Amino acid sequence: MATRKTTAKPNVSAEELLGYYREMLLIRRFEEKAGQLYGMGLIGGFCHLYIGQEAVVVGLEAAAEEGDKRVTSYRDHGHMLACGMDAKGVMAELTGREGGYSRGKGGSMHMFSKEKHFYGGHGIVGAQVPLGAGLAFHDKYKGNGRVTFAYFGDGAANQGQVYETYNMAQLWELPVIFVIENNQYAMGTSVTRSTKSPALWKRGEAYGIAGEEVDGMDVLAVKEAGEKAVAHCRAGKGPYILEVKTYRYRGHSMSDPAKYRTREEVQKMREERDAIEHVRELLLSGKHATEDDLKAIDKDIKAIVNESAEFAKESPEPSLDELYTDIYADN
Ligand SMILES: Cc1ncc(C[n+]2csc(CCOP(=O)(O)OP(=O)(O)O)c2C)c(N)n1
Numbered sequence: 467m468a469t470r471k472t473t474a475k476p477n478v479s480a481e482e483l484l485g486y487y488r489e490m491l492l493i494r495r496f497e498e499k500a501g502q503l504y505g506m507g508l509i510g511g512f513c514h515l516y517i518g519q520e521a522v523v524v525g526l527e528a529a530a531e532e533g534d535k536r537v538t539s540y541r542d543h544g545h546m547l548a549c550g551m552d553a554k555g556v557m558a559e560l561t562g563r564e565g566g567y568s569r570g571k572g573g574s575m576h577m578f579s580k581e582k583h584f585y586g587g588h589g590i591v592g593a594q595v596p597l598g599a600g601l602a603f604h605d606k607y608k609g610n611g612r613v614t615f616a617y618f619g620d621g622a623a624n625q626g627q628v629y630e631t632y633n634m635a636q637l638w639e640l641p642v643i644f645v646i647e648n649n650q651y652a653m654g655t656s657v658t659r660s661t662k663s664p665a666l667w668k669r670g671e672a673y674g675i676a677g678e679e680v681d682g683m684d685v686l687a688v689k690e691a692g693e694k695a696v697a698h699c700r701a702g703k704g705p706y707i708l709e710v711k712t713y714r715y716r717g718h719s720m721s722d723p724a725k726y727r728t729r730e731e732v733q734k735m736r737e738e739r740d741a742i743e744h745v746r747e748l749l750l751s752g753k754h755a756t757e758d759d760l761k762a763i764d765k766d767i768k769a770i771v772n773e774s775a776e777f778a779k780e781s782p783e784p785s786l787d788e789l790y791t792d793i794y795a796d797n
């Protein structure tokens with residue numbers, strides 16, 4: 467990927483840019499804190515951090531409207547924060563406490579919020595893709611104009627169920643945006659090792675689904691592409707594919723020998739392509755904010771994240787009775 471230019475786009479207000487900066491920073495600091503709590507033994511099981519990929523979900527949430535739905539994989543903390551779920555509830559779920567979004571029974575990979583239209587959090591690679599089409603089917607049936615964002619990875623993009631879903635979604639003209647977060651690796655397997663056709667956005671062509679590739683380290687580019695995809699879906703034209711090129715800085719999960727890439731590769735992405743640094747430069751060079759303004763935001767975010775960690779440590783473990791709840795649908 468080429469190094470991008472750092473001049474502010476004229477159609478973006480200072481307020482918008484500051485909002486994206488805040489939201490991306492919240493995800494990054496939250497994930498760093500989650501990494502620390504994991505190291506301290508306060509979080510158990512799997513924990514997949516989103517550090518590096520923040521511009522994807524923040525850009526797409528900027529294109530969404532109230533009532534739109536989202537569903538994603540196990541790398542889900544960023545999606546929850548970006549759609550407005552409370553950092554305290556997410557962190558407490560990570561520590562397996564009663565104050566968590568699944569009352570401590572779901573952990574990192576299994577959280578939901580009906581209120582924020584967040585449908586998980588799914589540990590089975592690719593499983594959320596047909597679920598996303600199902601959510602979109604509901605909205606099409608109801609004729610409510612809503613759109614679903616179904617996020618999945620480059621590795622998941624090689625799954626059979628994705629293509630069955632493409633076929634049905636196009637056939638039924640479902641309002642679903644298939645967002646491929648191409649962070650270049652599936653656990654330790656690079657895209658170039660797993661496929662001879664790395665243009666994942668083109669794979670809808672066989673089904674008649676339009677798609678495009680987006681620079682996922684540029685929140686403004688993601689937002690613009692998101693708006694186009696949303697307009698396509700809301701106009702009743704069926705699904706759309708966005709392949710968002712991004713990068714994760716941390717390991718796949720919390721234990722990752724990282725033998726599949728060099729430290730230099732990671733370092734280069736951090737130094738030259740970081741999405742938060744990009745917005746920071748836009749804010750400063752466009753004189754939309756001063757260093758002090760940004761420091762104040764950093765301080766604010768730190769306080770929110772620290773508060774979430776305190777809450778997550780203090781919230782009690784779920785009672786044994788919780789074993790018997792959330793098993794059957796409540797009528
Ligand atoms: C059906 C299934 N197969 C294998 C796994 C183990 N697994 C977990 S994550 C993962 C890699 C997926 O990579 P990608 O779709 O690129 O998403 P990323 O982790 O990069 O966000 C694999 C193989 C699984 N959870 N489910």
Ligand SMILES: [Mg+2]
Nearest residue numbers: 619620651652
């Ligand atoms: Mg991947």
